[in-house]
Amino acid sequence: MGSQKQGIILWLSGLLLLNIFLFSRADVHSYEFFLQESEFTKLCRTKNILTVNGSFPGPEIRARRGDTVFVNVHNQGSHAVSMEWEGVKESIAGSDDLIQPRTNFTYEIKLSDEIGTLWWHAKSAWASATVHGSFVILPAANEDYPFPAPTSDQTIILGSWFRQELTEANETIAPGAADAYTINGHPGDTYGCRNDTIYHQQVDYQSVYLLRIVNAAVNETMMLSISYHSFTIIGQNGAYTRRSFANSLRIAPGQTLDVLFCANQNLGHYYMTARPSSGGRVTTGIIQYTTTGS
């Protein structure tokens, strides 16, 4: 009887060890976010916006499937803010509480089976316009992509830009209210302002790129395309999807899309364009083939 029990215990602890061996690859990552006011010039006008660490869009979080991420958010701004970890399935302690100015709070984000691209942002619309970034979830260490591995991946964050200051008065932002749209923070060359910068992505002929697209534009469905190129959609909102093909991508506000695109055209420069589905101004970026590649 006793030895049978011991046997079972041995067997169980063997299983446990095997589990630890198989699943011990999950890592823990720690990020420090400093919410602060920073000065930016776009559309020929300089203003202060709330940012994480002075960057627009904010820093990228990168982890693998099943990892745990700690994000210590220090509020050095003048408004209470709370953060949303869009698409994370496990509930996150404290995510309904405001972080008061001059205090900090550490979120513990436990990933389960999310894969691909998610994003984080401030909860209120006015702050979320400038306080946001991507949350990239790579396959686990012992896992492959379920498609040919891309040469590299690149995050494309679509944002909106307002000439006016945004404050707590702007808790909701109506579609069409933005003065410009941005690709990774760049308004491009269509707004008639010499100081505006344009997003550039270098590509090698015949290489395949995984674009991780986040629509962080407040309350706007965005259309994205690259002239003469098409996309294979492989994921959405932190999950793989059935593959589909598209010349133009439609992304609802707050949604993410993972797409493959092959640099298979003649060497040259091609426009990437983003525009709100309701019409209105087009924002440009440039896909630039490197001429030295094979």
Ligand SMILES: *[C@@H]1O[C@H](CO)[C@@H](O)[C@H](O)[C@H]1NC(C)=O
């Ligand atoms: C934010 O800035 C702080 C202080 O400069 C730095 O220690 C931290 O690593 C930065 N965080 C990220 C995510 O870049």
Ligand SMILES: *[C@@H]1O[C@H](CO)[C@@H](O)[C@H](O)[C@H]1NC(C)=O
């Ligand atoms: C605030 O930040 C300090 C130093 O980075 C850290 O030790 C502490 O745990 C943080 N407090 C909270 C509530 O996250």
Ligand SMILES: *[C@@H]1O[C@H](CO)[C@@H](O)[C@H](O)[C@H]1NC(C)=O
């Ligand atoms: C934000 O609020 C200010 C003050 O009430 C207002 O003047 C401005 O038009 C609002 N901006 C947007 C984009 O709604």
Ligand SMILES: *[C@@H]1O[C@H](CO)[C@@H](O)[C@H](O)[C@H]1NC(C)=O
């Ligand atoms: C989006 O726009 C609609 C219509 O104007 C409005 O009712 C809603 O509150 C807005 N949402 C946000 C997050 O601003």
Ligand SMILES: *[C@@H]1O[C@H](CO)[C@@H](O)[C@H](O)[C@H]1NC(C)=O
């Ligand atoms: C725009 O750029 C010009 C030339 O580089 C510079 O002199 C000017 O101060 C800039 N304007 C703003 C608003 O930053």
